[in-house]
Amino acid sequence: MKQKLVLVGNGMAGIRALEELFKHNTSGEAGSDLYDITVIGAEPHPNYNRIMLSPVLAGEKTIDEIILNSREWYTENNITLLTGDPAVEISRVKKSVITESGKTLAYDRLLIATGSNPFIIPVPGADKEGVLGFRDIHDVDRMIDAAKHHGKAVVIGGGLLGLEAANGLMKQGMAVTVVHLLDALMERQLDKPASALLKASLEQRGMKFLMEAQTAEITGDKRVSGVKFADGSQIDADLVVMAVGIVPNIELAQQAGIYCERGIVVNDTMQTYDPIIYAVGECVQHRKQCYGLVAPLFEQAKVAANHLAQVGSTRYIGSLISTKLKVTGIDLFSAGEFNEQEGDEVLQLQDVASGVYKKLVIRDNVIKGAVLYGETMDGTWYFSLMRDATSIKDFRKTVLFGQHDLGDAGHGDETRVMALPNDAEICGCNGVSKGDIVEAISKNGLFTLEEVRAHTKASSSCGSCTGLVEAILASTVGEGYEATPSKKAICGCTDLGHDEVIDAIRIHELKTMQEVRHFLEWKTPDGCAVCRPALNYYLLTRWPEDYQDDAQSRFINERVHGNIQKDGSYSVIPRIFGGQTSAEQLMALGKIAEKWMVPTVKFTGGQRIDMIGLSKEQLPGIWGDLADAGFVSGHAYGKALRTVKTCVGSEWCRFGTQDSTRLGIMLEEDTWGSWMPHKFKLAVSGCPRNCAEATIKDIGVVCVDSGYEIHVGGNGGIKVRVTDLLCKVKTEAEVREYCGAFIQKYREEAHYGERSAPWVERVGLSSIKQAIVEDAESRKAFYARFKISQKAVQIDPWKARAEGKAAHEFTPLKIAG
Amino acid sequence: MNNWIEVVALEDIPQLGSRVINTDTMKIALFRTAKDEVFAIKDACPHKQGPLSQGIVHGNSVTCPMHNWKIDLASGQALAPDEGCTNVFAVKVKNGMVYIDLAVAAAA
Numbered sequence: 001m002k003q004k005l006v007l008v009g010n011g012m013a014g015i016r017a018l019e020e021l022f023k024h025n026t027s028g029e030a031g032s033d034l035y036d037i038t039v040i041g042a043e044p045h046p047n048y049n050r051i052m053l054s055p056v057l058a059g060e061k062t063i064d065e066i067i068l069n070s071r072e073w074y075t076e077n078n079i080t081l082l083t084g085d086p087a088v089e090i091s092r093v094k095k096s097v098i099t100e101s102g103k104t105l106a107y108d109r110l111l112i113a114t115g116s117n118p119f120i121i122p123v124p125g126a127d128k129e130g131v132l133g134f135r136d137i138h139d140v141d142r143m144i145d146a147a148k149h150h151g152k153a154v155v156i157g158g159g160l161l162g163l164e165a166a167n168g169l170m171k172q173g174m175a176v177t178v179v180h181l182l183d184a185l186m187e188r189q190l191d192k193p194a195s196a197l198l199k200a201s202l203e204q205r206g207m208k209f210l211m212e213a214q215t216a217e218i219t220g221d222k223r224v225s226g227v228k229f230a231d232g233s234q235i236d237a238d239l240v241v242m243a244v245g246i247v248p249n250i251e252l253a254q255q256a257g258i259y260c261e262r263g264i265v266v267n268d269t270m271q272t273y274d275p276i277i278y279a280v281g282e283c284v285q286h287r288k289q290c291y292g293l294v295a296p297l298f299e300q301a302k303v304a305a306n307h308l309a310q311v312g313s314t315r316y317i318g319s320l321i322s323t324k325l326k327v328t329g330i331d332l333f334s335a336g337e338f339n340e341q342e343g344d345e346v347l348q349l350q351d352v353a354s355g356v357y358k359k360l361v362i363r364d365n366v367i368k369g370a371v372l373y374g375e376t377m378d379g380t381w382y383f384s385l386m387r388d389a390t391s392i393k394d395f396r397k398t399v400l401f402g403q404h405d406l407g408d409a410g411h412g413d414e415t416r417v418m419a420l421p422n423d424a425e426i427c428g429c430n431g432v433s434k435g436d437i438v439e440a441i442s443k444n445g446l447f448t449l450e451e452v453r454a455h456t457k458a459s460s461s462c463g464s465c466t467g468l469v470e471a472i473l474a475s476t477v478g479e480g481y482e483a484t485p486s487k488k489a490i491c492g493c494t495d496l497g498h499d500e501v502i503d504a505i506r507i508h509e510l511k512t513m514q515e516v517r518h519f520l521e522w523k524t525p526d527g528c529a530v531c532r533p534a535l536n537y538y539l540l541t542r543w544p545e546d547y548q549d550d551a552q553s554r555f556i557n558e559r560v561h562g563n564i565q566k567d568g569s570y571s572v573i574p575r576i577f578g579g580q581t582s583a584e585q586l587m588a589l590g591k592i593a594e595k596w597m598v599p600t601v602k603f604t605g606g607q608r609i610d611m612i613g614l615s616k617e618q619l620p621g622i623w624g625d626l627a628d629a630g631f632v633s634g635h636a637y638g639k640a641l642r643t644v645k646t647c648v649g650s651e652w653c654r655f656g657t658q659d660s661t662r663l664g665i666m667l668e669e670d671t672w673g674s675w676m677p678h679k680f681k682l683a684v685s686g687c688p689r690n691c692a693e694a695t696i697k698d699i700g701v702v703c704v705d706s707g708y709e710i711h712v713g714g715n716g717g718i719k720v721r722v723t724d725l726l727c728k729v730k731t732e733a734e735v736r737e738y739c740g741a742f743i744q745k746y747r748e749e750a751h752y753g754e755r756s757a758p759w760v761e762r763v764g765l766s767s768i769k770q771a772i773v774e775d776a777e778s779r780k781a782f783y784a785r786f787k788i789s790q791k792a793v794q795i796d797p798w799k800a801r802a803e804g805k806a807a808h809e810f811t812p813l814k815i816a817g
Numbered sequence: 818m819n820n821w822i823e824v825v826a827l828e829d830i831p832q833l834g835s836r837v838i839n840t841d842t843m844k845i846a847l848f849r850t851a852k853d854e855v856f857a858i859k860d861a862c863p864h865k866q867g868p869l870s871q872g873i874v875h876g877n878s879v880t881c882p883m884h885n886w887k888i889d890l891a892s893g894q895a896l897a898p899d900e901g902c903t904n905v906f907a908v909k910v911k912n913g914m915v916y917i918d919l920a921v922a923a924a925a
């Protein structure tokens with residue numbers, strides 16, 4: 001027998017909670033396997049995207065385009081939907097809800113998501129015809145209708161909502177005056193200079209402003225005819241929109257005796273003082289805070305749903321929020337504490353001619369707030385730095401110029417999404433255009449990067465366009481876009497992030513995948529293709545001597561030790577230590593390639609030889625031959641040590657300062673076989689001419705006359721990043737120790753799937769220098785652990801399989817038919 | 818009437834793993850889940866014919882190794898929001914042996 005769940009409030013937060021609840025359904029059917037659900041909605045519509053009312057008012061979207069859940073959705077998910085029939089009473093004794101039309105609905109669990117009401121300033125005349133709030137479809141209908149018959153509109157309130165309303169009414173052909181109590185617009189999101197820029201550009205579009213004006217009375221007979229101010233002045237108006245703020249809609253809860261302050265007070269699991277009654281959304285007050293944007297509401301919805309589904313122990317701990325104004329053509333971003341306090345530092349950039357203003361508020365090297373005007377590309381980046389409390393010490397000089405210095409594979413300035421035409425290709429891997437993405441977002445009501453990836457495939461392959469896709473998302477849905485959630489879960493199987501899992505494995509000595517999933521309350525019985533490889537890796541690095549590697553949790557390439565090709569065949573790249581080979585080796589490779597009739601033999605970009613196009617069944621055989629000739633696997637398929645590139649160095653080169661080839665070979669001998677969070681590449685150049693391109697490798701050693709420079713955190717690939725200099729040392733032995741220690745720190749602390757470049761940026765070079773360079777004891781400890789873990793892995797996986805290991809992988813079954 | 822053909826011992830398929838069956842006309846992927854359920858589907862992803870047998874198995878689905886579509890093993894259907902379907906074959910386990918019926922199940 002299913003329990004009864006009643007939702008009061010058919011809006012964005014409530015329905016999102018149901019959607020989250022349905023994700024826990026394991027029965028394979030639609031809807032919830034735990035509850036019979038009834039939704040009570042005051043509005044006559046199914047759930048729609050309220051934040052899109054602004055574009056609807058501006059004539060850029062239609063109502064149909066902003067419906068998030070059609071009536072069919074409710075039917076498919078077995079939800080009983082009452083529309084246009086508000087709940088008027090909750091009886092906690094009888095555990096039932098009564099609606100206006102007289103229906104009584106019993107509940108076992110109740111979810112209140114009644115949103116908020118526009119605040120109507122209590123001045124004389126505020127109840128006249130033609131005075132509106134800006135909250136729902138009904139308000140928008142009335143505004144559009146007024147625009148057809150009347151000419152002059154006054155919007156009271158120069159905040160986000162007021163400006164969007166004013167912009168929309170202007171687009172509908174009305175002459176609009178915005179009345180604001182203070183001397184600066186959007187004072188809750190913007191500092192004075194940004195606010196002035198905004199005002200100027202809105203004025204340019206024809207918007208008028210009355211600043212520091214206090215509304216005293218709405219004049220007129222039945223319908224409004226003007227607005228009077230405290231100083232006695234007056235203006236004409238046929239329509240007045242009050243957008244001065246919102247009040248959590250708590251009336252129903254209050255009447256039922258549920259404890260409320262400004263909003264309905266809830267705990268970290270979104271329960272009210274009556275534990276079978278939950279509340280989410282704008283009607284809620286959590287840790288003294290009420291929110292008026294959707295991103296935090298979605299987080300709340302998820303927590304409430306988890307709790308309703310009786311899984312997980314996630315808690316809502318409050319949200320950091322950012323803001324964007326949805327007025328087409330104006331780029332504005334704001335987050336956090338944008339007005340500095342005493343002792344804070346401010347980084348500021350003002351380019352009047354191009355209308356760009358940027359300000360970052362810094363406290364103890366951490367970004368506390370950001371205001372961007374004119375150029376908001378980097379808003380999401382600043383927001384994530386702020387949220388992760390990343391120290392900006394190491395890149396303070398460039399932080400204001402944004403993230404792209406060398407990155408974005410050279411696209412640089414082209415990446416200003418707003419200016420891009422609809423047919424601009426955003427995702428080069430999957431051929432997805434800006435228009436495709438915008439359409440998918442609007443059509444399917446998408447809010448997160450993950451959802452856009454799933455629907456369009458954009459940014460789901462190499463990821464280089466992620467920033468662009470996020471920017472499109474942000475500009476399409478405004479700040480409703482769930483800017484990289486406040487904590488990034490590994491995957492849908494858990495709400496925990498990488499660090500929490502790494503810590504739990506260490507602290508609670510979890511030693512098997514089952515233990516981890518059980519202890520951390522995974523939502524799926526055996527994880528998925530995203531978390532399983534990560535867990536396998538974390539266990540392997542934490543317990544190198546105990547943990548048994550799980551082949552079924554490795555991506556195919558690593559499971560069978562070869563790169564899968566588009567036709568299902570495989571490639572074989574043996575290790576050529578330091579890129580130095582010999583006549584004997586080359587002849588052996590030649591013979592083997594000939595014997596196995598390898599379709600393509602190619603030099604790789606990593607100074608070695610690729611034999612491409614072998615069938616899976618051939619692999620053990622060719623590997624056996626390679627092992628006999630002295631080759632080991634090159635791990636070209638793995639999140640592992642890949643290549644160590646070298647140049648000729650002092651042995652032959654007239655400029656060489658040290659024997660870079662020999663050092664490269666030594667380093668490769670030290671490190672081959674090691675599993676990493678992501679692929680890992682080294683290079684050693686014999687002098688600063690740097691022919692081995694060492695300064696775009698994970699570790700690059702550049703030999704100089706007096707010794708060796710060790711550079712770290714470089715990346716070729718998708719987003720070019722030049723290494724940072726870690727330190728300079730005198731001997732080869734020191735190079736080996738520092739490199740081993742750096743690798744081990746990366747192995748233990750980086751997130752699975754995170755290359756050394758983003759890792760260094762995330763944790764900061766200073767902290768790595770501290771652990772590897774300044775603190776000799778710590779360095780030696782890392783190095784010692786590296787050597788221990790290497791003992792277990794320097795066994796050639798190819799030879800083992802040639803000798804019969806995992807034979808089932810390479811032997812197909814055969815039947816006639 | 819089913820026409821059962823014996824293929825392999827259950828224990829010779831790794832848990833959360835697969836074996837490939839070559840028939841005269843095609844490759845079939847034979848999966849074993851954590852709960853020892855066995856499924857057989859055509860070894861070709863509805864997206865671009867990727868070899869599903871080489872993917873990672875979880876629950877009753879497999880993630881294609883090529884572009885990460887998820888395919889439901891019981892129905893051969895791609896999980897939303899992707900769309901598409903591959904052939905499913907009837908299988909059963911008896912006395913530790915796996916049997917398959919090569920008649921393609923009615924399209925799911």
Ligand code: SRM
Nearest residue numbers: 563565571603604605606607608636715716717718719755
């Ligand atoms: C074989 C090789 C191309 C070649 O013919 O030269 C190659 C082939 C592949 N590279 Fe690469 N990369 C090869 C050198 C490089 C280099 C050059 C280098 O190492 O000096 C780079 C840029 C340097 C760098 O990594 O910083 C490079 C940057 C990438 C990237 C982007 C990584 C990044 O962090 O930005 C990927 C995608 C990924 O790893 O997610 C990638 C992925 C791939 C994959 C594995 C794609 C895949 O997932 O299937 C390709 C496999 C092809 C295949 O079908 O076998 N390959 N790849 C090179 C093998 C080198 C070797 O000896 O092992």
Ligand SMILES: Cc1cc2nc3c(=O)[nH]c(=O)nc-3n(C[C@H](O)[C@H](O)[C@H](O)COP(=O)(O)OP(=O)(O)OC[C@H]3O[C@@H](n4cnc5c(N)ncnc54)[C@H](O)[C@@H]3O)c2cc1C
Nearest residue numbers: 009011012013042050051086087115281282293294478480
């Ligand atoms: C014009 C506009 C633009 C916005 N732009 C943005 C933006 O860019 N970014 C952003 O993050 N946020 C924006 N917001 C805010 C965002 O829309 C809200 O934060 C969000 O909709 C709140 O969700 P909710 O479920 O709490 O409330 P709502 O979506 O308001 O849903 C509450 C529902 O409950 C119903 N209800 C109330 N009382 C009862 C009752 N007694 N019985 C039955 N039903 C009842 C209401 O009619 C309503 O349908 C905007 C809001 C507006 C109005």
Ligand code: SF4
Nearest residue numbers: 429462604605717718
């Ligand atoms: S080898 Fe590298 S660059 Fe070439 S197509 Fe494959 S992934 Fe792209």
Ligand code: FES
Nearest residue numbers: 862864865867881
């Ligand atoms: S071929 Fe399977 S996902 Fe593309």
